[in-house]
Amino acid sequence: MLVRPRRTRSSEILRKMVRETRMDKSSLMYPIFVQEGDKIEEEIASMKGQYRYSVDRLKYELERVSNAGVSSVMLFGIPKNKDLVGSEAYAEDGIIQKALMEAKKEFPNLYYATDVCLCEYTSHGHCGILKGEYLDNDQTLELLAKTALSHVQAGADMVAPSDMMDKRVQRIREELEKNGYVQTPIMSYAVKYASSFYGPFREAAGSTPSFGDRKSYQMDYHNKKEAIKEALLDANEGADIIMVKPALSYLDIIKEVSESVNLPIAAYSVSGEYAMVKAASSMGYIDEASIVCEMAASTYRAGTDIYITYFAKELAKYMDEGRIG
Ligand code: PBG
Numbered sequence: 001m002l003v004r005p006r007r008t009r010s011s012e013i014l015r016k017m018v019r020e021t022r023m024d025k026s027s028l029m030y031p032i033f034v035q036e037g038d039k040i041e042e043e044i045a046s047m048k049g050q051y052r053y054s055v056d057r058l059k060y061e062l063e064r065v066s067n068a069g070v071s072s073v074m075l076f077g078i079p080k081n082k083d084l085v086g087s088e089a090y091a092e093d094g095i096i097q098k099a100l101m102e103a104k105k106e107f108p109n110l111y112y113a114t115d116v117c118l119c120e121y122t123s124h125g126h127c128g129i130l131k132g133e134y135l136d137n138d139q140t141l142e143l144l145a146k147t148a149l150s151h152v153q154a155g156a157d158m159v160a161p162s163d164m165m166d167k168r169v170q171r172i173r174e175e176l177e178k179n180g181y182v183q184t185p186i187m188s189y190a191v192k193y194a195s196s197f198y199g200p201f202r203e204a205a206g207s208t209p210s211f212g213d214r215k216s217y218q219m220d221y222h223n224k225k226e227a228i229k230e231a232l233l234d235a236n237e238g239a240d241i242i243m244v245k246p247a248l249s250y251l252d253i254i255k256e257v258s259e260s261v262n263l264p265i266a267a268y269s270v271s272g273e274y275a276m277v278k279a280a281s282s283m284g285y286i287d288e289a290s291i292v293c294e295m296a297a298s299t300y301r302a303g304t305d306i307y308i309t310y311f312a313k314e315l316a317k318y319m320d321e322g323r324i325g
Pocket of ligand 1: 115117119127162163197198199200201202269270271272
């Protein structure tokens with residue numbers, strides 16, 4: 001036999017030598033939930049192993065992240081009070097703003113991205129200002145720009161708008177430029193599908209819409225061309241990184257988007273993906289570590305550069321151990 005594909009699979013050293021997908025810890029980003037209060041470290045029921053931290057407890061988690069060798073985090077805030085216009089999203093003493101100031105003081109070497117959206121801050125749970133049942137795109141842009149600016153002023157290294165309003169990247173970019181923050185990258189949740197995989201996150205952040213759903217702004221999962229359209233629009237508006245979300249059911253989209261846009265790609269393995277793995281592994285139906293490695297490798301193989309995952313600390317360890325990488 002001339003050709004035997006099995007030859008290059010015959011030893012661990014050779015398998016690693018011919019590996020087509022390589023990953024390292026510098027591409028991992030870890031999402032963290034921060035909430036108002038004191039001494040809080042509350043496990044999220046649907047996301048075993050993930051917690052909501054008050055600002056005073058955040059440093060202990062940042063230490064674990066840092067020790068694992070993960071160098072960037074994405075912060076999500078859960079405010080004290082929610083109102084119609086999401087005031088605490090852009091308040092100077094809002095939860096993210098306070099968390100950033102503390103985190104940058106305690107762990108200045110970590111890289112801090114923040115999720116920019118209003119849904120955790122509005123009483124109705126939608127991602128902006130409502131006019132009747134219409135989520136008013138253009139009015140919402142103003143508040144998103146304000147929110148992004150206040151995150152950056154509090155110390156955010158990067159902002160990540162996740163609201164899916166049209167033109168928000170441009171509006172945020174203008175606001176940052178106007179205020180002298182010309183170096184702050186925007187990682188746009190450009191390709192964000194209306195997905196049931198966000199269920200556990202909404203429980204964690206108390207951001208389930210009080211009526212209706214997010215289908216009038218997040219994307220229909222039957223669509224693929226639209227993903228390219230969204231990605232290109234955001235690239236033109238000044239996005240520095242394009243995100244696809246969720247990850248696991250959207251590998252085809254990650255591939256297409258990464259081939260169509262000349263920007264780094266991020267993929268977000270969301271709460272529902274995490275919850276499914278945790279539930280199945282707690283029942284003994286799957287081996288958690290192996291599944292987590294396989295999910296990660298498939299996402300990188302599809303074309304992602306950055307992997308945002310609740311398993312970031314574990315993956316960093318698996319990479320250190322040479323289980324994956
Ligand atoms: C805020 C936001 C959501 C997620 C990230 N940013 C929730 C949503 O759009 O409903 C989901 C993250 C996850 O499920 O892990 N808009």
